[in-house]
Ligand SMILES: Nc1ncnc2c1ncn2[C@@H]1O[C@H](COP(=O)(O)OP(=O)(O)OP(=O)(O)O)[C@@H](O)[C@H]1O
């Protein structure tokens with residue numbers, strides 16, 4: 370139902386015209402199967418780079434990475450990017466079903482699954498619409514449904530709610546927690562929002578400025594499901610304040 374992730378000295382150097390760019394210092398990181406991990410750190414510190422390496426979209430230039438599947442042997446990976454990236458010439462349900470089509474699933478079966486996923490992310494009634502007929506938040510929900518289509522054991526999310534307004538974002542955070550708990554997947558999510566990190570994470574990994582290295586690992590002990598009111602508590606604010614200090618943006 371999920372994978373455990375081990376990184377040992379995983380680093381990345383990009384070759385560019387003006388010389389090599391060290392994007393990510395060697396990172397050691399253990400991610401427990403089924404946990405919700407949030408990566409946070411200054412712009413350019415290598416969060417997207419690490420996520421792409423975890424998802425196999427990009428090779429590391431140093432180190433060693435292991436994904437250990439759980440008892441059911443599932444090791445599929447789902448990816449949600451900052452932009453929804455829906456294909457404009459496909460309906461919402463066809464977009465959601467696309468990974469299944471690429472995997473060779475029959476049309477009837479994949480559309481049935483896509484409709485169920487649309488329901489799960491609150492898009493019932495919009496299955497046959499075009500992406501352009503959906504709001505930004507709805508498009509992002511469709512992108513999440515598409516990532517869930519392969520029933521991923523590892524769900525990688527790169528600032529998935531960055532473009533949304535605060536209210537929609539709070540709602541999406543709750544939905545994501547629910548979907549994650551129902552699926553049992555391991556989630557690694559990148560965000561710039563400290564409150565989103567504290568609201569969602571079991572564990573927050575804080576990166577230093579480029580070239581990123583792990584500066585701190587913070588466990589977030591709150592029980593689940595977490596309610597939006599949690600953000601107003603002293604305990605929540607203490608963790609958020611601590612992170613803010615470490616990020617050097619004390620207010
Ligand atoms: N294809 C590339 N070629 C050269 N340098 C790159 C490439 N992709 C990223 N970089 C560099 O690697 C560093 C890390 O980039 P990355 O996109 O991983 O940062 P990030 O932490 O995701 O930043 P942000 O928060 O702004 O999204 C940056 O300095 C960036 O300029």
Ligand SMILES: [Mg+2]
Nearest residue numbers: 416417418527
């Ligand atoms: Mg990034």
